[in-house]
Amino acid sequence: MIELPHQIAAKLRKSRNTLIACHVAPDGDCLGSALALRLALTRLKVRAQVGSSDGVPEPFLELPGAGDVLTTPPATPADVAVAIECSTPDRAGAFAQALLDAGTVINIDHHVSNAGYGHIVYWDTTAAAVGEQVMKVIQALRVSIDRDLAQCLLTAVVTDTGSFRYPNTGARTLRLAAELVEAGASVPEIVERVYETRSAGALRLQGMALAALRQSPDGRIAWTTVTAEMLAASGAVAEETTGLVGILRQIRGVQVALLFEVTPQGVRVGIRSRDGARSNVIAEAFGGGGHQGAAGFTGAGQLDHVIATTLAEAEKELRQAAHTPAPRRRR
Numbered sequence: 001m002i003e004l005p006h007q008i009a010a011k012l013r014k015s016r017n018t019l020i021a022c023h024v025a026p027d028g029d030c031l032g033s034a035l036a037l038r039l040a041l042t043r044l045k046v047r048a049q050v051g052s053s054d055g056v057p058e059p060f061l062e063l064p065g066a067g068d069v070l071t072t073p074p075a076t077p078a079d080v081a082v083a084i085e086c087s088t089p090d091r092a093g094a095f096a097q098a099l100l101d102a103g104t105v106i107n108i109d110h111h112v113s114n115a116g117y118g119h120i121v122y123w124d125t126t127a128a129a130v131g132e133q134v135m136k137v138i139q140a141l142r143v144s145i146d147r148d149l150a151q152c153l154l155t156a157v158v159t160d161t162g163s164f165r166y167p168n169t170g171a172r173t174l175r176l177a178a179e180l181v182e183a184g185a186s187v188p189e190i191v192e193r194v195y196e197t198r199s200a201g202a203l204r205l206q207g208m209a210l211a212a213l214r215q216s217p218d219g220r221i222a223w224t225t226v227t228a229e230m231l232a233a234s235g236a237v238a239e240e241t242t243g244l245v246g247i248l249r250q251i252r253g254v255q256v257a258l259l260f261e262v263t264p265q266g267v268r269v270g271i272r273s274r275d276g277a278r279s280n281v282i283a284e285a286f287g288g289g290g291h292q293g294a295a296g297f298t299g300a301g302q303l304d305h306v307i308a309t310t311l312a313e314a315e316k317e318l319r320q321a322a323h324t325p326a327p328r329r330r331r
């Protein structure tokens with residue numbers, strides 16, 4: 001059997017019109033990978049566009065090609081569409097239908113909860129970032145990794161490993177990062193933009209949300225809420241809640257951290273866990289997904305109801321985690 005990255009490369013080389021779709025609320029892994037793949041295809045004169053329903057968040061605006069990202073699907077259906085870490089097609093938001101309408105659908109993902117749709121499914125849960133998989137596709141395309149490509153791919157790796165702090169940071173990931181740094185990419189440049197630059201409003205919002213944090217009686221679950229009123233009072237925008245739920249997980253003894261954000265689409269729940277508790281299992285109970293250590297979903301119904309049902313599911317997962325030996329914690 002031809003290896004998946006080579007199969008994908010062969011399809012892409014022949015594509016006349018390629019759509020690379022990101023998931024809603026795209027992160028550095030998704031955007032960095034999508035932009036890297038587009039750059040590589042452009043080098044080969046293969047027409048490719050990146051689609052991101054929610055655009056490009058501020059920290060990634062400087063990445064090469066970020067200015068050309070589409071927020072609504074093009075009129076003509078794509079010959080080949082590549083879904084970047086979309087566990088189901090609808091994770092692509094406004095691009096969901098465009099994915100399904102394409103002649104060939106390529107599904108590339110490293111989340112545990114991928115539905116396995118598409119003509120070619122390149123699913124590798126051992127990859128620390130989907131950027132690792134995309135790098136293999138680019139290598140199969142025989143495009144050399146220059147500084148621009150390296151910066152996109154390193155953004156993917158740095159953001160999905162929490163700048164090399166999460167348990168998905170293995171020797172393989174560090175070697176790959178070293179290769180990208182040798183090609184001209186810069187870790188401090190990415191860290192500066194993603195982790196060290198925030199608006200005053202984002203910090204005020206963080207303060208408000210942390211001041212309102214709650215814990216279960218045994219201290220194993222911590223949660224807080226972000227409402228539209230809090231956004232307005234702090235001056236922050238919705239995408240600036242990134243990182244908040246990870247802070248809740250820092251509390252000694254916390255195994256599951258939850259952030260409930262009231263949005264016009266419903267209550268968005270961000271989940272982070274450790275010590276054997278599986279975020280993805282909690283998210284999957286409500287139709288969402290993710291990794292063992294980080295997952296999410298959008299809940300239906302009122303905030304109080306979403307909080308109560310999620311807490312019950314987290315308690316259930318903690319009872320199960322207590323009976324299973326703690327596996328190595330992944331992201």
Ligand code: AMP
Nearest residue numbers: 087270271288289290294295296297298
């Ligand atoms: P977030 O809390 O948005 O940072 O998401 C944490 C992880 O869970 C990321 O890897 C997301 O891609 C994934 N995730 C979040 N929401 C969903 C969802 N509704 N379905 C599948 N995966 C999700």
Ligand code: MN
Nearest residue numbers: 029129130160
């Ligand atoms: Mn990822």
